[in-house]
Amino acid sequence: MSTKPRISELDRIDLGDLVRVVDVAERGSIRRSALAMNTTQPTLTRRIRRLEAALGQEVLQRSVTGVSLTPFGRKLVVQAKNIECVLGRILRMAEGGAHVESKIRVGAAPLPALLILPEAVRLAANSRPEIAVRVFEGAHADLLADLRTGELDLVLAAPAVKARERDLTFKALFFVHLAIIASSGHPLATRRDLCLGDLAAARWAIPSPESSLRNRIETEFQRQRVPVPAKAVQMPSPASLLQLVKGSDVVTVLPIEMVRDDMRAGTITVLHGSWRFSPYAYGVYVRTTRAPSEAARRFARIVERVVQDSGLSRTRAVTQLPRYVRRITLFRFRIITARIKSRTNDLLVHVAGAAPATNAKSGGNNETGQEPSIVECRGIDDGAWGQGRRPSGQSRAGRIRQGL
Numbered sequence: 001m002s003t004k005p006r007i008s009e010l011d012r013i014d015l016g017d018l019v020r021v022v023d024v025a026e027r028g029s030i031r032r033s034a035l036a037m038n039t040t041q042p043t044l045t046r047r048i049r050r051l052e053a054a055l056g057q058e059v060l061q062r063s064v065t066g067v068s069l070t071p072f073g074r075k076l077v078v079q080a081k082n083i084e085c086v087l088g089r090i091l092r093m094a095e096g097g098a099h100v101e102s103k104i105r106v107g108a109a110p111l112p113a114l115l116i117l118p119e120a121v122r123l124a125a126n127s128r129p130e131i132a133v134r135v136f137e138g139a140h141a142d143l144l145a146d147l148r149t150g151e152l153d154l155v156l157a158a159p160a161v162k163a164r165e166r167d168l169t170f171k172a173l174f175f176v177h178l179a180i181i182a183s184s185g186h187p188l189a190t191r192r193d194l195c196l197g198d199l200a201a202a203r204w205a206i207p208s209p210e211s212s213l214r215n216r217i218e219t220e221f222q223r224q225r226v227p228v229p230a231k232a233v234q235m236p237s238p239a240s241l242l243q244l245v246k247g248s249d250v251v252t253v254l255p256i257e258m259v260r261d262d263m264r265a266g267t268i269t270v271l272h273g274s275w276r277f278s279p280y281a282y283g284v285y286v287r288t289t290r291a292p293s294e295a296a297r298r299f300a301r302i303v304e305r306v307v308q309d310s311g312l313s314r315t316r317a318v319t320q321l322p323r324y325v326r327r328i329t330l331f332r333f334r335i336i337t338a339r340i341k342s343r344t345n346d347l348l349v350h351v352a353g354a355a356p357a358t359n360a361k362s363g364g365n366n367e368t369g370q371e372p373s374i375v376e377c378r379g380i381d382d383g384a385w386g387q388g389r390r391p392s393g394q395s396r397a398g399r400i401r402q403g404l
Contacts, residue, residue, distance in 0.1 A: 016149040017051040018080040102295035103132045104153045107143035112156035139210040153296040155285040158212045174312035176255035178277035179270045194273035196226040204232035205252045
């Protein structure tokens with residue numbers, strides 16, 4: 001009697017679930033394995049239970065202290081590792097075949113899929129006609145999970161905010177700089193001293209929770225101690241967010257690199273305020289345990305060329321941004337400087353105003369006994385001090401005490 005399994009029996013088993021069980025067995029914890037895969041613990045638990053249901057056997061024993069493999073689970077992990085090795089050899093053999101067309105599967109987050117991939121695919125088709133590119137767009141966690149299982153050759157995405165992908169290698173290609181944008185006719189477009197609290201009553205649209213852009217937005221809201229708008233419209237794609245902003249009074253957060261053409265056309269404006277979103281990188285993910293194919297490496301070089309030709313920022317520095325973005329950043333710097341100067345002047349006025357009474361009690365050098373002029377005390381940046389020189393023979397404290 002043949003022991004060869006029927007096709008219907010093989011369809012019940014997802015090879016990706018086998019790889020996940022191997023990872024849990026190696027790390028000894030579902031939580032640590034979910035963190036390494038950049039997914040949630042309930043999602044990973046659900047995939048493992050689906051495998052157990054398909055096999056009709058328990059793979060993991062769950063207890064208060066953690067999880068451990070059942071006797072069947074230990075045997076399963078040994079065979080699953082063998083299957084993973086065989087599949088890797090098959091893929092390498094297929095990629096190295098002389099008469100096999102080079103096929104690469106590229107996963108992309110929404111922003112690289114919009115800014116980079118169209119031109120990269122066009123160049124690949126013209127310069128490397130032997131490369132057949134298939135693009136898969138999806139959420140960050142799903143793309144990296146497919147990369148780990150070998151379903152994707154490389155992924156264009158941003159690194160996760162908290163999780164560390166130790167089994168993946170990331171190479172940064174360009175940086176994006178976030179801003180709060182609105183239509184040019186928005187009522188808040190003319191304001192120059194906004195804060196996130198002022199935008200609480202505005203109509204918001206934000207990315208979906210699985211988006212890496214959403215994580216950056218929530219980080220800045222937490223830093224400002226302002227809750228994320230609860231009634232905001234949630235949309236998965238940055239392109240759909242931009243179209244919504246153009247036709248309504250909705251505000252949102254998007255990379256400036258994505259909306260620069262609309263800003264030049266005058267349909268979109270950047271709101272000015274005290275918030276500060278940290279720049280973050282987009283780049284290429286590949287597996288650490290397996291070198292990418294020659295076709296994947298060629299396509300990665302084409303992507304780098306597109307990034308260089310498109311003028312995207314290769315650094316976090318503001319000087320690499322377009323001129324209108326530098327003006328926005330300089331404006332924020334001037335606001336902060338003016339606030340610091342105002343508070344310093346108020347402190348000097350307070351100290352100088354209390355000086356005559358102190359000198360009168362201690363027999364100081366103030367012979368007039370009059371309160372010094374406030375206007376004179378505000379000129380700390382004029383004259384010799386404005387040139388970086390201190391008046392000879394007199395300290396700053398002595399100048400303040402005399403009401404100069």
